[in-house]
Amino acid sequence: MTAQIPTNRAPTTKPGHSLLRFVNQDDNIVQLVIITALVFVVMSALSPEKFLRYYNFESISYTLPELGLLSIAIMVAMLTGGIDLSVVGIANLSAVLAGTLFHSLAPGASSSLGLGSVALGIVLALGVGLGAGALNGLLIAKLRITPILATLGTSQIFTGIALVLTGGPALVGFPAAWNFIGNGKVLGVAFPFVLFVVLALAIGFLLSRTAFGTRLLLIGTNAKAAVFAGLDTERIVFQSYVLTGLLASIAGLILSGRTNAAKSDYGTSYLLQAVLVAVLGGTNPAGGKGSVLGVSIAVLALMLLSSGFQMLRFSNFLIDFIWGAFLLLVIAINVARNRRRL
Numbered sequence: 567m568t569a570q571i572p573t574n575r576a577p578t579t580k581p582g583h584s585l586l587r588f589v590n591q592d593d594n595i596v597q598l599v600i601i602t603a604l605v606f607v608v609m610s611a612l613s614p615e616k617f618l619r620y621y622n623f624e625s626i627s628y629t630l631p632e633l634g635l636l637s638i639a640i641m642v643a644m645l646t647g648g649i650d651l652s653v654v655g656i657a658n659l660s661a662v663l664a665g666t667l668f669h670s671l672a673p674g675a676s677s678s679l680g681l682g683s684v685a686l687g688i689v690l691a692l693g694v695g696l697g698a699g700a701l702n703g704l705l706i707a708k709l710r711i712t713p714i715l716a717t718l719g720t721s722q723i724f725t726g727i728a729l730v731l732t733g734g735p736a737l738v739g740f741p742a743a744w745n746f747i748g749n750g751k752v753l754g755v756a757f758p759f760v761l762f763v764v765l766a767l768a769i770g771f772l773l774s775r776t777a778f779g780t781r782l783l784l785i786g787t788n789a790k791a792a793v794f795a796g797l798d799t800e801r802i803v804f805q806s807y808v809l810t811g812l813l814a815s816i817a818g819l820i821l822s823g824r825t826n827a828a829k830s831d832y833g834t835s836y837l838l839q840a841v842l843v844a845v846l847g848g849t850n851p852a853g854g855k856g857s858v859l860g861v862s863i864a865v866l867a868l869m870l871l872s873s874g875f876q877m878l879r880f881s882n883f884l885i886d887f888i889w890g891a892f893l894l895l896v897i898a899i900n901v902a903r904n905r906r907r908l
Contacts, residue, residue: 609874631762637843647853648713655724657818661828665737699811703804728830748823770858786853
């Protein structure tokens with residue numbers, strides 16, 4: 567009788583088993599991939615001569631990042647069970663203040679400003695995002711104001727300040743280097759898309775591989791348990807809204823760079839779309855669940871659908887109606903699925 571010699575080798579896992587485990591862990595990702603593929607196939611069939619053009623996909627790569635960053639910002643706020651309705655206001659205020667700076671530095675010739683002025687404008691815009699996020703965090707985490715009411719109020723404040731600064735019309739004539747943020751290319755790829763991928767990876771790592779992300783999810787899952795676990799919930803919630811403000815300001819940089827303008831009411835439809843993308847991406851509005859990957863796939867599906875609608879000459883009012891109805895449908899489906907699992 568021979569003795570069996572134990573080994574320290576870990577059991578090998580076949581690639582198929584890893585894929586199956588991933589599917590079981592987050593079936594929402596698989597559903598999103600299927601939805602995206604269906605949207606692509608349907609729109610390609612309805613308008614192949616327009617939808618399948620290279621120009622269409624290149625255009626999407628320039629417009630997707632701004633909505634994608636706003637959607638990730640909404641997701642971060644939702645992870646704690648809150649929401650940030652001021653992201654579009656922050657984005658516009660950041661761009662307007664940067665444009666105001668450029669016009670003050672070179673009246674009538676702001677488009678000729680160099681990299682130093684552009685760097686100063688970027689710092690100012692990001693500072694606005696951090697400050698606006700800190701204000702939201704203070705109202706929600708410290709003063710315990712309901713997130714939807716706090717951010718609705720600050721959204722009006724940010725939009726009002728931008729309106730006062732511009733007087734109504736859009737600020738135009740940004741420096742060429744600033745326009746590169748929204749229209750440039752890196753190795754043939756749209757710079758805004760490259761920036762979005764880098765930021766999405768960074769936020770994904772922050773939420774899934776750091777103590778901050780774990781604590782954020784715990785607060786959204788069970789706030790009382792988080793308190794009993796000794797977590798400083800006020801500080802973590804405060805930091806989450808600072809992060810949403812920063813992401814919103816970066817979205818404002820991209821939007822103003824792409825349009826070469828800044829205005830108090832740019833991207834007003836983005837708020838509804840960002841909430842829709844966050845929920846469609848698997849984010850639980852009650853908190854505790856959400857992923858950057860899900861949001862990224864969802865925003866791609868929505869951009870493909872939006873592009874198809876425009877090529878089919880759908881009315882903008884009809885498109886807004888579809889987004890609203892789609893949001894209610896997704897929420898209803900998610901609620902039904904959660905009840906079935908209980």
